[in-house]
Structures are given as structure tokens and as C-alpha cells.
Amino acid sequence: MNIKPLADRVLILPKAAEEKTIGGIIIPDTAKEKPLQGEVVATGNGTKDEEMIVKAGDNVLYGKYAGTELELDGVKYLIMRQSDVLAILG
Numbered sequence: 001m002n003i004k005p006l007a008d009r010v011l012i013l014p015k016a017a018e019e020k021t022i023g024g025i026i027i028p029d030t031a032k033e034k035p036l037q038g039e040v041v042a043t044g045n046g047t048k049d050e051e052m053i054v055k056a057g058d059n060v061l062y063g064k065y066a067g068t069e070l071e072l073d074g075v076k077y078l079i080m081r082q083s084d085v086l087a088i089l090g
Helices: none
Strands: 007-016 039-045 060-063 068-072 077-079 085-089
Touching: 007 060
Parallel strands: none
Antiparallel strands: 007 039, 007 077, 039 060, 060 085, 068 077
């Protein structure tokens, strides 16, 4: 299935949460921090007021509570407005 975000929205593949242990205790998935970094998979065309700055392939930082989660073919993605993206990583 192919997704094409509309207007000023971007589709992001979040970076996997890092495996952490504390004194030999493995932290379960439900207690892990939500990743704040990911790769842009697809973008909309922008709006007349806001042109698209991010493009597919960019690694970005986004807000902790930004976007809407969706799952496609067993892969979890986030879709959010370009304004929720905080920075493009170089």
C-alpha cells in the first residue's frame, strides 16, 4: 500500500527505541521512552501559505506528543504536520 500525505503533512518512520537496562533489569517496551527522531518517508505538496521544507529521506526531530500513529503492513509510522517537525538532522 502506498500513502501520500496531503497538504502540509509528513509521514515519518520513527527510529527504534533503544534497549535499556538498569542494573541487569531490562525495561519492557511499554515503559520505554517514545523516540523523538525518525526518517521522513513521504510528504504532501504543502499549502499556499506553507511550502514543504522537509523531503523524503530527511532525518528529523519532532515533539514528544506530535503526530498520529498508524500501522501499515506491520510497520508503525507517524503522520504529522510539517510544523510539528522541530529540526532536520544533518
